[in-house]
Amino acid sequence: MVWVFNNLTEIWQHTLEHLQIALPPIILSFIIAIPLGWLAKRFPPARGTILTLASLLYAIPSLPLLIVIPVLIGTGLQDPINVVIALTLYGIALMARSTADGLRSVDPDVRQSATALGYSPWTQFWAVEFPLAGPVLLAGIRVVSVSTISLTTVGGVLGIPGLGLLFTDGFQRGLVEEITTGIVLVIVIAVVMDTVLVMLGRWLMPWTRVASPAVRRRRNLRAVTT
Amino acid sequence: MNIFAEGIAWLFDPAHYGGVDGIDTRIGEHIMISVIVLAIAAVIAIPVGYLIGHTGRGRVIVVVSGGVRALPTLGLMILIALNVGVGLEAPVIAFVVLAVPSILAGAYAGFDAVDRRTIDAARAVGMTEWQIVTKVEIPLGLPLLMGGLRSASLQVIATATLADYVGAGGLGHFLFLGLQTRDYPQMLAGSIVVVLLALFSELLFAILERLVVPAGVRAGERADNQEDVRAKSVRSRTATG
Numbered sequence: 001m002v003w004v005f006n007n008l009t010e011i012w013q014h015t016l017e018h019l020q021i022a023l024p025p026i027i028l029s030f031i032i033a034i035p036l037g038w039l040a041k042r043f044p045p046a047r048g049t050i051l052t053l054a055s056l057l058y059a060i061p062s063l064p065l066l067i068v069i070p071v072l073i074g075t076g077l078q079d080p081i082n083v084v085i086a087l088t089l090y091g092i093a094l095m096a097r098s099t100a101d102g103l104r105s106v107d108p109d110v111r112q113s114a115t116a117l118g119y120s121p122w123t124q125f126w127a128v129e130f131p132l133a134g135p136v137l138l139a140g141i142r143v144v145s146v147s148t149i150s151l152t153t154v155g156g157v158l159g160i161p162g163l164g165l166l167f168t169d170g171f172q173r174g175l176v177e178e179i180t181t182g183i184v185l186v187i188v189i190a191v192v193m194d195t196v197l198v199m200l201g202r203w204l205m206p207w208t209r210v211a212s213p214a215v216r217r218r219r220n221l222r223a224v225t226t
Numbered sequence: 227m228n229i230f231a232e233g234i235a236w237l238f239d240p241a242h243y244g245g246v247d248g249i250d251t252r253i254g255e256h257i258m259i260s261v262i263v264l265a266i267a268a269v270i271a272i273p274v275g276y277l278i279g280h281t282g283r284g285r286v287i288v289v290v291s292g293g294v295r296a297l298p299t300l301g302l303m304i305l306i307a308l309n310v311g312v313g314l315e316a317p318v319i320a321f322v323v324l325a326v327p328s329i330l331a332g333a334y335a336g337f338d339a340v341d342r343r344t345i346d347a348a349r350a351v352g353m354t355e356w357q358i359v360t361k362v363e364i365p366l367g368l369p370l371l372m373g374g375l376r377s378a379s380l381q382v383i384a385t386a387t388l389a390d391y392v393g394a395g396g397l398g399h400f401l402f403l404g405l406q407t408r409d410y411p412q413m414l415a416g417s418i419v420v421v422l423l424a425l426f427s428e429l430l431f432a433i434l435e436r437l438v439v440p441a442g443v444r445a446g447e448r449a450d451n452q453e454d455v456r457a458k459s460v461r462s463r464t465a466t467g
Contacts, residue, residue: 056425059424060421061383061384063388063401064416064417068417071410077405146293146295150295153301163298164300167298171304183305186298
């Protein structure tokens with residue numbers, strides 16, 4: 001622990017930089033995926049194209065992407081914005097599918113009821129379909145959050161700020177403690193962020209917490225037996 | 227855009243083939259690392275996933291292993307490398323940890339998705355537990371298992387780029403060497419090959435996923451679709467009526 005106590009300011013600095021890089025992609029991918037998911041749901045032929053493009057995007061390894069992006073947009077190789085863009089692209093790739101699946105999971109009867117009650121397509125989307133897709137969206141953004149926070153470290157091998165620098169620096173200096181600190185902090189950030197998302201989900205979707213697990217299990221049992 | 231052209235030119239330069247640092251050699255290393263990792267991960271994850279899926283016990287293992295995603299592979303690989311030394315060992319261990327959760331989830335989900343009535347039916351016609359596993363659950367679960375292997379393979383091929391950071395070779399070599407010498411065309415050339423390899427793996431597993439669907443399931447799907455159409459026409463009739 002000696003190394004940790006002697007380098008607290010540096011560790012804190014890296015943690016803050018890590019958050020600055022990791023948080024924007026999580027929020028941006030959630031927002032950008034909404035219109036894509038809507039398109040995929042609204043126009044079935046577009047669905048295949050959007051989802052295929054998304055999975056192709058996801059197939060691009062992160063390190064090469066971090067080298068190609070600066071060439072395309074003219075930034076420096078060590079500019080944190082490259083990581084933000086790369087991770088946003090991965091996030092969109094995952095969230096476009098979640099959003100499309102979530103919107104598709106909305107019961108058609110509910111949609112017809114909303115139409116019958118006089119909802120315009122715009123309010124119907126935001127007041128009925130989007131909230132009901134919520135649990136699937138939450139599951140998606142939790143995966144994005146964890147993998148984004150973990151992937152941000154890859155920037156370290158290029159010298160981009162963040163907790164990844166603890167890994168490369170620790171490797172060069174042979175400091176096991178420095179690397180362990182980095183790993184632990186990444187996991188702590190991921191767990192904290194995941195908890196925040198779950199709490200946010202409970203607060204925004206009060207209907208999902210109505211049934212306790214026991215009630216849900218009993219209900220499932222009844223559904224199976226009847 | 228000029229740099230891209232240079233990158234592609236670098237790729238097609240005959241001088242960059244053959245020998246220890248040849249593109250062909252590095253592709254071979256990259257594929258070798260990926261295949262070794264996938265094989266070890268599959269040997270660990272498939273039996274465990276099948277056991278959990280068949281008995282329905284220990285589902286928590288699947289959930290917990292999913293949490294391993296938070297573990298930064300770069301950090302893990304470097305940590306192991308500091309303990310066992312540079313070379314192939316550290317990246318292989320770190321990537322196995324990366325690949326196990328996807329395969330485990332695929333194996334488990336494949337068993338879990340089998341309709342309980344199908345298994346009851348199998349038991350009712352007198353199949354033993356072992357026959358239920360080998361003749362019902364494994365064939366029906368294969369497409370989902372392939373899905374798990376597919377994402378594991380993609381992750382491993384992508385992450386194997388980092389292996390050269392601890393001296394294990396592979397296509398990452400061109401990226402790290404190019405980085406040190408600021409040789410952009412070389413970095414781009416390496417990147418292009420890794421991307422192509424990843425896309426090839428996706429294509430391969432996408433085809434496998436289709437191929438392993440049992441014939442009976444495929445016939446059933448067709449019947450279901452027809453039923454769907456019938457159900458839909460009933461729905462619209464009630465709606466208009």
